[in-house]
Amino acid sequence: MASEQFSQAVRGSSAEPVNVGQTGSIETNDYDNGDGFQHDGSSYPYSHNPAGTIQELILTEAGDIDMEVTTVGGDTFSLRLAGSTGVFNRWNIDSVTFRDPRGTAAPVYGGWAGE
Known part of the structure; x- marks a missing residue:
């Protein structure tokens, strides 16, 4: 059986209760597609x-x-990784390109998940 939470009335500027409602969707972190990569x-x-x-x-x-x-x-920007690892999940990424402008020949390993 469901229980009601946060049931205080919302009151407007005249101190009268105001009807409010909330609808929406929940985004999950479960994705149908993905792949790993190892670049030497x-x-x-x-x-x-x-x-x-x-x-x-x-x-x-x-x-x-x-x-x-x-x-x-359509925004494009570059980040210098400088040996960093991490999880990037705040952008909806169309494509990602790794470049080596300093000629370090450093490897890059990781993976991606998405829809």
Whole structure:
């Protein structure tokens, strides 16, 4: 049996109760598509442009390289990784390209998941 929570009335400026409602959807972190990648650093640039949208990009190893992100909205920007690893899940990514402008030949390993 469901229980009611947060049942205090919402009151407007006249102190009268105001009818409110909330509808929406819940976004989950379960994705139908994904893949891993292992680039040994021998032939930059490396690009990933799946048919769908990259929702989560995971880097498990990266040297002093640049990551160029193009979002679904068309914005393109670069991030210097400088040996960083991490999970990037705040952008809807259309494509990602790894570049080696400093000639380090560093590997980059990781994976992506998306829809």
